[in-house]
Amino acid sequence: MTVIAGVDIGNSTTEVCLASIDPGGQVNYLASSTVKTTGIKGTLDNLPGVVMAIQEALEKAGIQARDLSLIRLNEATPVIGDVAMETITETIITESTMIGHNPATPGGIGLGTGITTLIKHLPAKNKGEEVICVIPAEVDYEEAAALINEATARGIQVRGAVAQNDDAVLIVNRLKGKIPVVDEVSQIERVPLGMPAAVEVAEPGQAVQTLANPYGIATVFKLSPEETKMVVPIARALMGNRSAVVIRTPRGDVKERKIPAGSLIIQGTKHKETVDIEEGSEAIMATVKKLAPLADVYGEPGTNVGGMLEKVRSVMSSLTGQDRSEMKIQDILAVDTIVPQKVRGGVAGEFAMESAIGLAAMVKTNRLPMEQIAAQLTRELGVKTVIAGVEANMALQGALTTPGTAKPLAILDLGGGSSDGALITRDGQVHAVHLAGAGDMVTMLINSELGLEDLNLAEEIKKYSLGKVESLFHLRLEDGTVRFFEKSLPPQLFARVVIIRNGEDMVPIPAQHSLEKIRNVRREAKKKVFVTNALRALQEITPTGNIRHLEYVVLVGGSALDFEIPGMISDALAEYGIVCGQGNIRGTEGPRNAVATGLVLSFLDGKG
Incomplete structure (x- = not known):
């Protein structure tokens, strides 16, 4: 009896199909395993992950490495996610003539302009001077309000304030005359003193108007046309914000490259x-x-x-x-x-x-790195290891083990780094293509567009649905339905958009984006990558280039498990009259393990 391990090294995961083949050619599947790929696909760094995946499959099957007859690897082409x-x-890259800010809790309403002045220096100001107070952290809200009230009583025109602490509302509530106050300016030491400044706070639910408009900024500071060009990034950054501060810095600070x-x-x-x-x-x-x-x-x-x-x-x-x-x-x-x-x-x-x-x-790349992996596996496990086949061709053979499939058949292998397409005709001819872009790119787009700077969080947003915690006892799901809870939810989740993992576990998203915005970014990223690549792949593998000539498409690979991607691709292919759905490899594995299974099956006919 021959025992074979088919090993599929992917961008995200490494999968193994372990099977025995009797002398009559009967295949008996023993076990499968999936582990995270170590290193960039198609390099020697993959070796630890491959060994781990093989050992996991061997343990499930209850056999030892010495019982293996052969290890068959896919030809791994890297997509560097x-x-x-x-x-x-x-x-x-510029030292802008302006700086801007938008905290979550501003105080007051309106637009105020004046010269930036440290609050401790207010007593030295003259009657009639227009100032914007700069309030560092060591001055608490009561002292700040008292100093502003005292200066106002002496005829100093305090038009607005910028505070380091989260004190805007507390300060405004203690003032005799209301002014716009923007707080949470963490680097208040960088605010230049003695410079013209403007502070704007809109009513709740509204957005600033003057400081979100480059011509509004130009009006306030009497800018030239060339200077107005320089403030466009500031104005764009403040669009949609409830509050803003813009300060003109000294001439000579502007450098642009x-x-x-x-x-x-x-x-x-x-x-x-x-x-x-x-x-x-x-x-x-x-x-x-x-x-x-x-x-x-x-x-x-x-x-x-x-x-x-x-x-x-x-x-x-x-x-x-x-x-x-x-x-x-x-x-x-x-x-x-x-x-x-x-x-x-x-x-x-x-x-x-x-x-x-x-x-x-x-x-x-050439086959050298894969040959090095094969040689090292042979040395480590004492089992002959060969590079056996191209991914798309192997995925086809694996996909054909899905109940209800037959030739001719097209598959889309949706992975982490690449999207592969393959078509097998009635007479066994295979047409295949290997395209850049898959799950990792979706994660990158989500991370970039939401400004998360956290790929792990972006990956979770990609994989799971969202909800908004509207009270400590109920959650509104992204489809509009509501879930109620007998026990109160953790207070840190209140009013937050959360990722819902496995139906129960909730992870709050720290970014200040609405549920609708996050959902739209997630769905658009998937469409841009997977629907685009699905149509590209099917056009290339169809001999006529006309997708309408295809009848059946099976989706395999890790990304075919996604809760949205199969539906998006099915919708895109419906207009062509194509039957499209997730594969079920060997009737047990779902869309996973297609390439690994194909590597085992290809041993029988010597293909790949």
């Missing part, structure tokens, strides 16, 4: 074309489609995209030991996105939303 999937935009987003040079097998990033993802992907299959992709030197792609080559070169010049990018996926860009000169981490392009790059 944590390196290649960066956001490309035009970065403006632009790092352009740049252009992509896309090289096909016969000719190449250049596409400017500013033309957007649609123009980029149209060029990719026209020149497919790609020989390589470069970025314009000295630009954001040029630096990103060179970083990809550098990282892969160091991981695989291959020369940098041998690193060829065989596919890219570009999607339009919106990202928060930090406004330089801010006193509390202000951001402006900027249009950008998200890129996923697939790097074609």
Whole structure:
């Protein structure tokens, strides 16, 4: 009896199918396992994860490594999620002439302008002077209110205030004349004194008007047209905010250097074309489609995209030991996105939303790293290890074990880094394609668009549904339904948007975004990546290029388990009259384990 382990090294997980094959060719499946992939797919760093996955399967089957006859690996083509999937935009590095801020609890209402003055210096001011008070943390709200009231009584025009503590409402409640007060300015020591400033607070539910408008800022500070251009990022950062502070800093502080987003040079097998990033993802992907299959992709030197792609080559070169010049990018996926860009000169981490392009790059390497993994596995486990097949072809064989499937059949293998498509015809011919961009890119887009700076949190937002805790005893789910609880929920969840894991566990999202905004970002990110790649893959594997000629599509891979992605793809394919659904590998595994199962089955006919 021959015992075989099929090992699928993916971008996110490593899966094993363990099976015995009797002399008559009968396959008996013994066990499966799934562990997190260690390192970047297709490198020697994968080895610990592979060993762990094999050992887990062996334990489930109750056998030892010495009982294994053969280990069969997939050909792993890396998609560098944590390196290649960066956001490309035009970065403006500047010491702005303005700074802005928007706390959660401002006080007062209206617009006030004056010269920034430390509150302790108010007694030295003259009658009739217009000032904006700067209140550091050591001055509490009672002392601040007393000093402002005293100055006002002497005829000093206190038009507004900026406070370091969370004291705005407490200060305003103690003033004889109400003024706009913006608090929570964490870096108040950076607020320049003796400079013209404007403070604006809108009514609850409203947004600032003057300071969210570059021409409004220009009016307040009497700016020239050139200076007005410089405050556009500030105005954009303050749009939709209830409160804002803008302070004019001294002349000479303005320094601007632009790092352009740049252009992509896309090289096909016969000719190449250049596409400017500013033309957007649609123009980029149209060029990719026209020149497919790609020989390589470069970025314009000295630009954001040029630096990103060179970083990809550098990282892969160091991981695989291959020369940098041998690193060829065989596919890219570009999607339009919106990202928060930090406004330089801010006193509390202000951001402006900027249009950008998200890129996923697939790097074609030689078989050397996989051969090194195979050789090391042979040494460690004492079991012959071979590189057995291309992922898409193996996934097809695995998918055909789904009950109710038969040739001809198309599959979409939706993973963490790549989306593979394959079609097997009635006579057994296989057409396959391997595309950049999958679950990891969705996570990157969610992380970027929501400004989370936490990929683990973005991953959870991708995987689970949302809710809003409206009281300590009830939760409104994202579909509008309400859940009630007999016991009170933890107080830290009150009025927060939460991720609902496994129906019960609730994780609060720290970002100040509405449930609707987070849900829309999540769904749009999935559509941009998975629906786009599903249609790309099916067009490429269909001999005629017409998707309508397909009848059945089976979804496999880890991302096919997602609670939204299969439905989105099914909806997109419904207009073509295609039957689409999740696979159930071997009738037991769901959409997982297709490649690993295919690696075992391909041993029987010598394919792959």
